[in-house]
Amino acid sequence: MATVMPLSKVARRPTPGAVDVNSQSKHWPCLFPQHGPGRKHTRKIELAGWQREITDQYTEEFIRGLIHSDGCRSMNRVRRPLKGGDRWYEYPRYNFTNVSLDIQRLFTDALDRLGIPWTQMNAENISIAKREAVARLDEFVGAKY
Template sequence: MRGRLLTLETPCLLPQLGAGRRFLRGLLHSDGSRATNTIHTNGRTYACPRYHFTNHSGDLMRLCEESLDRLGITWRMCMWKQVPVARREAVAALDVRVGPEA
């Protein structure tokens, strides 16, 4: 194999440690969830998908928030340990970038 450079792809065992979009994906797949929020108002029922990232580590919370900011995804802090993403366009953006949990 003279003159050739071998490149081996190493599987990403810890996706939250990977570069780019894999970081946020790893965070949401390990400590997050995608759920449907059902709202009953004025005799009507609405079903709205949303993401939640929950963690007790302030560092991980900050990194999640910064990652969402870099992607332009709107989020709001509802508790000190939870970051929800609930706006329709923000959930759609995360659906594209995060995808279903494997």
């Protein structure tokens, strides 16, 4: 932050399991034009040209950041009723949850660039559940801290 905005003071405050980093400047919106007043899902969220170039070049890292902030990897447990008793099975899947359709689109466009299949579970959730797709995400997403 200090390299990008050398005239702005950078403050660091340790917290349990993390470090809060803060820097005040009226120029941050120049670097993050999608930031603005109000809730994310009520305003347009789109990347500037230079941001698109970066996310295109570092698509895996972009997806990883989105999953670490608004997603998870979990075991989906399914029960199927059968004669003579129910059958249970489970499989791993990734979920991404965001109310903003623009942010969902950024996520799914990035998955499409990597050829990773996904499904829209409902208005807020994207699921990646095919075995090969989960294995591909496992290659670069890593554990959430």
